[in-house]
Amino acid sequence: MKKSIFAAISVALLSAAVTFNVSARGLKLAHAMPLDHPVNKSLTWFADQVAHRTKLRVKVYPNATLGSEEASLQMLQNGTLAFAKVGGGLVSSFSEEYKVLSLPFLYKSEEDSKRVLRGPVGQEILASSEKDGFIGLAFLASGSRGFYSNTKIQTPADLKGLKIRVQNSPIDIETMKSLGASPVPISSTEVYSALQQGVVDGAENNIPTYYANRHYEVAKYYSEDNHSIIPDILAVSTEVWNRLSDKDKATIRDISKELLTVQDKYWDAYVNTSRKNITAAGGVIVKADVQAFQKRVQPVYDNFAKTNPQLAGLLKRLQNY
Numbered sequence: 001m002k003k004s005i006f007a008a009i010s011v012a013l014l015s016a017a018v019t020f021n022v023s024a025r026g027l028k029l030a031h032a033m034p035l036d037h038p039v040n041k042s043l044t045w046f047a048d049q050v051a052h053r054t055k056l057r058v059k060v061y062p063n064a065t066l067g068s069e070e071a072s073l074q075m076l077q078n079g080t081l082a083f084a085k086v087g088g089g090l091v092s093s094f095s096e097e098y099k100v101l102s103l104p105f106l107y108k109s110e111e112d113s114k115r116v117l118r119g120p121v122g123q124e125i126l127a128s129s130e131k132d133g134f135i136g137l138a139f140l141a142s143g144s145r146g147f148y149s150n151t152k153i154q155t156p157a158d159l160k161g162l163k164i165r166v167q168n169s170p171i172d173i174e175t176m177k178s179l180g181a182s183p184v185p186i187s188s189t190e191v192y193s194a195l196q197q198g199v200v201d202g203a204e205n206n207i208p209t210y211y212a213n214r215h216y217e218v219a220k221y222y223s224e225d226n227h228s229i230i231p232d233i234l235a236v237s238t239e240v241w242n243r244l245s246d247k248d249k250a251t252i253r254d255i256s257k258e259l260l261t262v263q264d265k266y267w268d269a270y271v272n273t274s275r276k277n278i279t280a281a282g283g284v285i286v287k288a289d290v291q292a293f294q295k296r297v298q299p300v301y302d303n304f305a306k307t308n309p310q311l312a313g314l315l316k317r318l319q320n321y
Helices: 002-024 038-051 067-079 094-101 110-117 121-132 170-178 186-195 209-212 244-279 292-296 298-307 309-320
Strands: 026-030 057-061 083-087 134-140 145-148 163-166 181-185 204-205 223-227 230-237 284-287
Touching: 002 181, 002 209, 026 244, 038 057, 038 244, 057 298, 067 083, 067 230, 083 134, 094 121, 094 163, 094 170, 094 309, 121 223, 134 244, 145 230, 145 284, 145 309, 163 170, 170 181, 170 223, 170 298, 186 204, 209 244, 230 244, 244 284
Parallel strands: 026 057, 026 083, 163 181, 163 204, 223 284
Antiparallel strands: 083 230, 134 230, 145 204, 145 223
């Protein structure tokens, strides 16, 4: 009897110690964006709220201080990093269900993408990666993506022969090929130098990232073809998450929901600032023939259905929600 009581007390003390250790030490949150980027402002707000409403301390590491987004995901998986903001296209290489997010022209508009991803199907995708070492807490708005280069890109024909940097995502690579470009998957931290040195002729991303990373200095024209709307993802390490108390988990879930509105506000304001400053610095924002691009990507969907039959139901729910 005494042994049973002693064992129960020991387990309780061990559990309390684990929870205390998580609370007592600082948790790291990493992302690759610069200090004035809306992502950094939003995640700083997130960290402050977690500190204010729990006993946890979260320190934000911007500017890829702790390494690339690929490295951040690996650190989430092994529990050496608590939180990270990563691009949806990249996550598809780490967790299968996220693959659908990279499909081109998946939504009618940016607002439509928010409606879909913040609904039950989006939540299903976020939860699906728990088995892969990280859990999605929120899909953060990251606008629509366009091409940028030192030549105007208004139709798919303008991409022919151009080496375009893409995320290391099979669907992104295939999309570029369907549009006539030569995809070059390299880390986001290497894009400026790759453009400057001619390793690539262009890249593709949203306007705030094009501006914040000063890519307009080495790629004058930004073309709004809106070929994909891939959200950013705030993720937490499964290992770290499982050591948190139920109360802290619930609080962080609540903060993550509130973060969506905060991110939208910072994002929209930064888009306006980016447009003005890009133009003032000599950059040119070009309207592209969106329908011409849309017509070229059907093979991407055909191949996706053929190679990912297990995701057909998920894709259908996304398209019909």
